[in-house]
Amino acid sequence: MSASTPPSGRAAKAADYVARTRPVVPPIYQSATFYLDDIAYKDIQEGGGLTEHWYSRFANPTVDAAAAEIAELEGAEAAMMTSSGMAAIATTLLTLLQGDRRRVVAARQVYGDTRDLLVRDLPALGIAVTMVDAVDLDAWAAAIAEAPTAVVYAEALSNPQLDLTDLAAIAELAHAAGAKLVVDSTFATPYTVNPLAVGADVVVHSATKFLSGHSDVIAGVVVSDRETTTEIQRRMITFGGCLDPHAAYLVWRGLQTFDVRLARASETALALAKRLEQHPEVTSVRYPGLPGYAWRETAEKLMRPGRGGAMVAFTVRGGNPRALAVMRRLTIASEATSLGGVETLVSAPFNSSHFSLSEEELAANRIEPGMLRFSCGVEDAETLITDVERALDGTVEP
Structure with a gap:
């Protein structure tokens, strides 16, 4: 075929080739649109196009x-x-x-x-x-x-x-x-x-x-x-x-790993919360799995037994400047926004998720100066706890 000969029209029909057997992992249908047929037209006319797949903004x-x-x-x-x-x-x-x-x-x-x-x-x-x-x-x-x-x-x-x-x-x-x-x-x-x-x-x-x-x-x-x-x-x-x-x-x-990840992260969160309760540089700890949790009765009514989740909030002495110093000394936990990943993430609400609130609004929302928010990941619990304790101890003025 010469260089000037256009390619076969079949090159545009790659979507015709599909697996004969059912895959274990669902395919990624990276397609904006799908071939139309009578079933698709009927769905568009009768159901608004929400059941059959014909355009990916719809389904x-x-x-x-x-x-x-x-x-x-x-x-x-x-x-x-x-x-x-x-x-x-x-x-x-x-x-x-x-x-x-x-x-x-x-x-x-x-x-x-x-x-x-x-x-x-x-x-x-x-x-x-x-x-x-x-x-x-x-x-x-x-x-x-x-x-x-x-x-x-x-x-x-x-x-x-x-x-x-x-x-x-x-x-x-x-x-x-x-x-x-x-x-x-x-x-x-x-x-x-x-x-x-x-x-x-x-x-x-x-x-x-x-x-x-x-x-x-x-x-x-x-x-x-x-x-x-x-x-x-x-x-x-x-x-x-x-x-x-x-x-x-x-x-x-x-x-596919949701239960496994949450089980490990929740176990770590509970262990971290318990240790933080004993630390002299921590003034308060908030975690639904702790016996002293303020809404323990509600937790027992709504939450599955033994599943306090992977989030821990605690407040350090010294207010927001001290909280920033603690974050900067962490080596296992990462200072970053968001949460819920396999890695432990930590942030201070006053300068991230709730930066737009005044001091009065922060207080009304029970966000104390020096509060840190931990999203526990799947790291070894003792390694993470040691990292947090080292950061707390290292920011205490001699």
């Missing part, structure tokens, strides 16, 4: 595989993936806050960007937002009863202070008022609690964190009953917050 087999795994973990009828955790939260709230009931009652103790959505972006769209203390049931009841409410929003375990919201009690309050309870369970994970089982209507996660578990992907997920999930998915399609198939594969891969 993709690899993305669906990851979503199905998470639905199983949460005991949900259905799940849908999004391009990030914030995409999952924003799309869910904008879907549910329609019609006459454009009001949300939310916990004050939430992730920094979630707070920005609640106090800045939703009000700009004409949505009323009332925020209450996450662990004050009387405040929840009063706020929900104050005006017609569509959504009640809380984090299962709050970021970063690890307050545990009584989801079962708040679900009753929400449902009595005709509202839906939406729970961000990123910190808690399905390893420790299933919010749907205690009354939540929708659960969201930053799948970037523990679900994927390797700090190499940005993703979000929404789980609920099939009807609600489908409605949120329709909004996601319109807003364009779909997840890339390769990112979905990375989430799926991480899910």
